[in-house]
Amino acid sequence: MSDQPDTATEPNPLEEYAAGIAERLGAEGSSAEFDTVRVDVARDKWVETINEARKELPFFSWLSAIDWSKDTDVGEGVANPDELEERFEVMCRLSSVENGDGAIFFTTLSKDDASIGSLTATIGGAEWHEREAHEMFGINFDGNKNLVPLYLPDDFLGNPLLKSYPLIAREVKPWPGDVDVEGLPETDEEGDAS
Amino acid sequence: MSKDISFPFLGLFKGMGLTFKTMIKKAPVTMYPQEQEIPVPRARGVISLDTEACTVCMLCARECPDWCIYIEGHKEAQVPDKPGGRVKTKSELDRFDIDYSLCMYCGICVEVCPFDALFWSPEYEYSEPKIADLLHNKEKLGEWLETVPEPPALES
Amino acid sequence: MTSREMMHRSEVAVSVELETPDMTLNIGPQHPSTHGVLRLVAKVDGERITEVEPVIGYMHRGYEKLSEVRTYAQITTLVNRIDWVSGFANEVPFILGVEKLMDIEAPERAQWIRLILSELFRISSHLVFMSSYPLELGATTPLMHVLREREYILELIEGVTGGRFHPNFNRVGGVKPNYGGGSQTKKQSMDLPAGFFKSTLEAMDRMDQICDDIDTLVTGNELIKARTVDVGIIPGDKAIEYGLSGPNLRASGVAYDLRKVENYLPYDQVEFDVISRTGGDCYDRYLVRLDEIRESVKILRQAIDIIPAGPLQVKVPRILKVPVGQVYSRAENPKGEFGYYIVSEGGKMPYRLKIRSTSFSNLTILPWVLKDQLIPDLVAIMGSLDFVLGDVDR
């Protein structure tokens, strides 16, 4: 049903759309694989680009972040960890209310000074999204008047969605799946392949 | 009259007519302890275990998202069918517990079991005063086996 | 002239002289009309709320962290528990996102079964709203009548999937094909049970009947109109700015329905129209949901005739490894736009899963819309936004 980009040569309409938005807003780059339009924005021009883009895509869908880091204490790591540069990626999705198109704006923050301008001046709804990103990743949104934790209790230490933050529930209880069938009493051959 | 209370009050009395009609009709209520509703054949009530079919392959315990299946087994040498043939080992099930206080009835274990050992049965009356009793052992799971219904006929 | 302006003049006169300080009223996590565990710290001057600060997080289960340690099959069982009133509709965008990443497409019949189940869950979710909203305004009878009819919808869902609230019927590449993985159960397919179409048509007639009952009991009722007309008006641009979606957006004059715009399921082969009103007050939000039940009934009646025969699932490897890539897929959940941003690094588990839940954004407008309202209006407005706390807290 969705128009998959079948061959690289035939220009997929989403690619043109993404390129169009990128140079209209003076963004750095754009791509559109898997039907998701992605526009990369410079960090210092984040607030102006989003406000500019809202003229065309007014609907503020959501704002969140990704933590790219090598030492993943939780879940599977990155595909090729050696050439991954550790960074945060803040993403904000805007979409239009007439047709189906929309775009996700990305910007990268380095791990040590993770702070970025806040959108709450023009978008009222962004406050909660930013508060959530702040408490989950530790990204600081200067300009957001009340950056108090949204979900977590006030005295909560640490930012849970970081890859380095352990999932305690999984540490406390041993995994029932890694119990093996013991070998025959006299022959101590290895249990079947787990 | 302020704008938000519209006039005349016909709507109110139509509503009263409906409640009066419902009062006269018989209430569609099944009195639970006496009359019991027969659940739909595919209803996911409880998981039943066929201990012969289980070959202790641990797949269900690994796939379970809630980690609520606990299995222990051991290997046993089996008499070779041909004299002098290779001694085959068969793994025997010692313990197969499902902790229904953790289970979220998702059915991944039933689906992932390659040897048809786990089945859904629509039985729902197994609540316990103590939560520890919700840990059903191998025999209890076996008991549920005969309550497993035939799957329903399919739409043409 | 709404009651607010009228009260305002007399109140301003009084409060200017008396300078009475505001009382902080804690509409706490345990409160009959907060749809779950939401706490509102409201500064109250008499009955009028001067400022509201919602406190959420009591239901925070950390789905995004949990999904980083689960395989894709396990996540689908987890994900229909976010907005527990519309279970199946939460799974659809996630599964479509994964299918886009793996560049596979569900067979025709599976897509139609997904459409039918999403619409059944839309009716069930809107019926829950129809029963709880009049209860908040004080009328206890619609609750009983509506839930009695909703049983028929849940019966249908349980007949097909086995679960009433958490169907767990979606698989990557289609719908649950058969009972189990073993040889013996391979043959027993999980297709629609016999008599499903007939009982669905009967259920749809019951739905029409209950919609008319709701009309007589609630829509026509002048007291309900008195409590909801011109109460909690949200203009279109404010709704867009705060990211309201679904019936809340369509009641503010913006006719935007993902089913028409984003063809994620064969909605283009069924004709239905997008219900939208311009008032933006509680009464319009209520009416939009009532008409949407009728639309879903229309869709289901057509879908039953069109559904083709065919396989239920495309061949998918047992251990699912999703190629590297990022995708955002969204769907029209009964409460609004529900989307997933899946970042996959080629493993069995997603590297990052951002869940765009509808009620979270629908709730961001609460402090703005509840300013200067009376306490009974607070109950009416919160009820009309129809949010579920599991959806808000993820």
Next chain:
Amino acid sequence: MNFWLELAIKTVLMLVVVLTASLVTIYTELKAGSHMQARIGPYYAGGRWGWAQPLADGAKFLQKEDLAPAKADRTVYGYAPWVVMMSTLAIFAVIPMGPDLVATKLDLGAYFLLAISSLSVLGILMAGWSSANKYSLIGGLRAAAQLIAYELPLVLAVVAVVVQAGTMSLNGIVEAQQATLFTVGGVEIALPFLLTGQIIGFGIFMIAAVAELSRIPFDMPIAESELTMGYLTEYSGIRFTMFFLGEYASMVGLSAIATTLYLGGYAVPFLPESMENFAGPGIFFTKVAVLVFIIIWIRFTWPRLREDQLQWMAWRWLIPLALFNIALVSVFKVVF
């Protein structure tokens, strides 16, 4: 018999009548109300139809612990239910169920009724303020505003009846309704006040009565979905039973007043004099039952109003209408 003995018998008799009447009302509300909502209602308590459910509830409440919040003002908290209960039971002292089946034949019957029924506002305010709970405070304030706002239409409606009947004593009012208006073919026709020009008065009285009882559509003081039971939030045990019984007793009381004033009390047009003392209570209680059923029926169909709409309705709509009604009735009184 000396006075004290007679007084004791009358109070015991009246208590028995009132309590059974309110228990029957509670049962009808549970049973009829649940059937209106397509469910069964009480089923197991006391045999097949669950008739003993009110008694079971009463026993349950009695054995419940009678808590009082720590910061509550203990004495005021304690006496609030007594004040409400007293003012409700006192109504029955004057209501005639037969020509001489009445506790006291007061000449100022109507005046006494109105004075007593406005006492319950005090009890509710005491309960609301003393339970040291913000929700009870708001509930109490709402109740005070509402009961005072609806006291006026009630009084003005009764004034209209007194004007038409020419006397304040309730027995007199009932006899006034028995007076023959006109004779058709030798048969005297006497119509209750409801049919002779008091329709507006009856409407105002019923609306004001439902508001006095603070029942849906005027149940803001006990708005479950907003104030979690309003001024009753902190009450439990025997005190809650008193409020609970008080509410149903005042429901029967106000319907009894409405029957006496508007529906011709214990009299039915073609009832011979001698029979009145026997058939009186039967007729009286069927009329009360009809009115009580209507109040229950309203509760299970309509939602609740906002209290500023409620005040709007009282001051801007009911009171002018009541004044106009008095003027109308007095004009008719003079002309005919």
